[in-house]
Amino acid sequence: MLKNILDNRDEYQPGLSIDCVIFGFHENQLKVLLVKTKHPDKWALPGGFVPINEDIDQAAVSVLHARTGLKGIFLRQFYTFGAVKRNENHFSNRVLNFGGILSEEGKWYFSRFVTVGYYALVDLMQTIPQPEGKNEIVEWIDHNVVPDLILDHKEILDKALETLRMELNLMPVGYNLLPEKFTIPELQKLYETILGRKLDRRNFLRKITAIGILTKLDEKKSNVAHKAPNLYSFDRDKYNEVVRNGLHQGW
Amino acid sequence: MLKNILDNRDEYQPGLSIDCVIFGFHENQLKVLLVKTKHPDKWALPGGFVPINEDIDQAAVSVLHARTGLKGIFLRQFYTFGAVKRNENHFSNRVLNFGGILSEEGKWYFSRFVTVGYYALVDLMQTIPQPEGKNEIVEWIDHNVVPDLILDHKEILDKALETLRMELNLMPVGYNLLPEKFTIPELQKLYETILGRKLDRRNFLRKITAIGILTKLDEKKSNVAHKAPNLYSFDRDKYNEVVRNGLHQGW
DNA sequence: ACAAAAGTGTTTGGCGTACACCCATGA
DNA sequence: TCATGGGTGTACGCCAAACACTTTTGT
Numbered sequence: 197m198l199k200n201i202l203d204n205r206d207e208y209q210p211g212l213s214i215d216c217v218i219f220g221f222h223e224n225q226l227k228v229l230l231v232k233t234k235h236p237d238k239w240a241l242p243g244g245f246v247p248i249n250e251d252i253d254q255a256a257v258s259v260l261h262a263r264t265g266l267k268g269i270f271l272r273q274f275y276t277f278g279a280v281k282r283n284e285n286h287f288s289n290r291v292l293n294f295g296g297i298l299s300e301e302g303k304w305y306f307s308r309f310v311t312v313g314y315y316a317l318v319d320l321m322q323t324i325p326q327p328e329g330k331n332e333i334v335e336w337i338d339h340n341v342v343p344d345l346i347l348d349h350k351e352i353l354d355k356a357l358e359t360l361r362m363e364l365n366l367m368p369v370g371y372n373l374l375p376e377k378f379t380i381p382e383l384q385k386l387y388e389t390i391l392g393r394k395l396d397r398r399n400f401l402r403k404i405t406a407i408g409i410l411t412k413l414d415e416k417k418s419n420v421a422h423k424a425p426n427l428y429s430f431d432r433d434k435y436n437e438v439v440r441n442g443l444h445q446g447w
Numbered sequence: 448m449l450k451n452i453l454d455n456r457d458e459y460q461p462g463l464s465i466d467c468v469i470f471g472f473h474e475n476q477l478k479v480l481l482v483k484t485k486h487p488d489k490w491a492l493p494g495g496f497v498p499i500n501e502d503i504d505q506a507a508v509s510v511l512h513a514r515t516g517l518k519g520i521f522l523r524q525f526y527t528f529g530a531v532k533r534n535e536n537h538f539s540n541r542v543l544n545f546g547g548i549l550s551e552e553g554k555w556y557f558s559r560f561v562t563v564g565y566y567a568l569v570d571l572m573q574t575i576p577q578p579e580g581k582n583e584i585v586e587w588i589d590h591n592v593v594p595d596l597i598l599d600h601k602e603i604l605d606k607a608l609e610t611l612r613m614e615l616n617l618m619p620v621g622y623n624l625l626p627e628k629f630t631i632p633e634l635q636k637l638y639e640t641i642l643g644r645k646l647d648r649r650n651f652l653r654k655i656t657a658i659g660i661l662t663k664l665d666e667k668k669s670n671v672a673h674k675a676p677n678l679y680s681f682d683r684d685k686y687n688e689v690v691r692n693g694l695h696q697g698w
Numbered sequence: 699a700c701a702a703a704a705g706t707g708t709t710t711g712g713c714g715t716a717c718a719c720c721c722a723t724g725a
Numbered sequence: 726t727c728a729t730g731g732g733t734g735t736a737c738g739c740c741a742a743a744c745a746c747t748t749t750t751g752t
Binding site: 420 | 721723
């Protein structure tokens with residue numbers, strides 16, 4: 197990837213990158229897709245550069261697709277990070293030597309990169325995390341136990357979560373994070389996990405159904421302890437309509 | 448400015464710019480500071496480029512200071528615009544010839560610029576709009592009657608206003624937009640203008656005072672028709688505290 | 699005296715919070 | 726049969742929307 201970018205740097209928007217905070221939900225945990233490269237030996241958000249002839253939104257879609265194999269999912273720009281020092285120690289000399297990079301060209305790398313942050317909501321079970329080459333590991337990690345990240349990626353992650361929490365008051369969430377069929381308690385767990393606090397079962401049911409985006413299925417979850425919860429699905433049309441028109445409430 | 452940037456382009460972050468939507472309030476009108484250059488003969492948002500060794504936030508502060516003479520005022524990043532075609536027709540050949548720019552160097556200009564949008568709230572009466580050179584006009588224009596703007600600046604302006612409306616539910620507004628002393632009806636007009644709809648006098652008073660950021664002065668506005676309204680000022684400490692901790696309500 | 703705008707108080711309905719009870723299932 | 730979690734209904738309180746009346750000032 198490093199070498200690739202260097203060889204073709206005229207094809208990329210200079211000094212600009214994209215970083216994606218990809219959220220998934222599994223076993224009542226809100227997870228984030230992280231990438232670990234050997235050089236440096238740290239975790240990072242999946243990111244990429246912006247081709248000269250591509251919208252930055254499209255570049256974000258590309259990053260997402262490259263890492264998850266998914267298309268057409270929820271993706272939203274939330275902030276742009278452009279502090280001078282944000283990536284000053286990113287590429288150590290060791291790395292540059294490793295890549296066989298001349299000091300002249302290295303200048304391109306040492307310069308400040310402004311990065312545009314996007315966050316995505318995906319169905320974790322439908323994704324196939326895709327490493328680029330053998331030096332990479334891609335993993336879903338619980339957002340509560342994220343390790344040290346490179347540069348300001350922790351800050352980016354935090355801002356993404358903060359934005360998601362805000363937007364929870366403006367739109368419904370779950371369509372992209374949950375499987376086709378799900379139960380109300382599962383959806384509630386998702387909300388609780390994002391918000392970081394408990395909600396009342398019964399009030400949650402009333403509020404979430406009042407939005408009018410859920411279809412109660414004539415089916416119950418099987419093989420579960422205790423009373424079998426009802427299965428629901430999203431009414432896609434109404435869901436999208438509400439996402440467009442916005443929601444006016446709070447959690 | 449054009450020539451200046453070209454001569455020193457190694458000192459600026461390539462392909463990146465800052466655009467500021469500067470809001471002011473005067474005579475019950477929400478106004479925006481716009482710049483008109485002769486080439487092309489159109490209005491634009493005040494903007495600038497980002498020095499290599501300056502945070503993008505700092506660059507936005509610089510633009511604001513350069514145009515209004517103000518420092519330390521409310522300024523917030525709201526979105527980044529990076530469509531490929533957003534500035535493809537910005538600099539016509541006429542302009543490039545006018546500036547004596549070689550086609551080789553012109554390439555720098557024809558390339559896509561990603562721009563980071565900031566919006567600011569300022570006290571219009573304290574500003575001294577400052578044109579750069581004799582080819583520029585800088586003016587406060589009512590946000591309801593903005594003329595055609597260059598490129599996607601109308602889109603940027605709209606997004607700024609949309610963001611401001613959203614943030615009105617999360618924080619109080621007025622400290623930077625109004626003079627030291629003001630009346631409740633004036634503050635209400637400000638809110639109504641931003642939101643684009645009427646509010647109830649009495650409910651507004653109750654809600655705005657309940658926040659606890661206003662100090663009722665022992666003074667009334669003089670020389671006004673009808674009953675003299677009371678003057679208020681903001682309690683700066685409490686105001687800032689609320690801005691930090693956030694507000695949870697709606698208008 | 700009258701018009702117009704500011705200041706004060708009251709009623710009402712809806713929504714959010716809290717809680718009690720019943721139902722279904724696996725161990 | 727008991728523990729656990731899901732499903733349904735209700736009571737309370739607060740806040741926001743709607744509205745009536747009084748007060749003050751300029752003409």
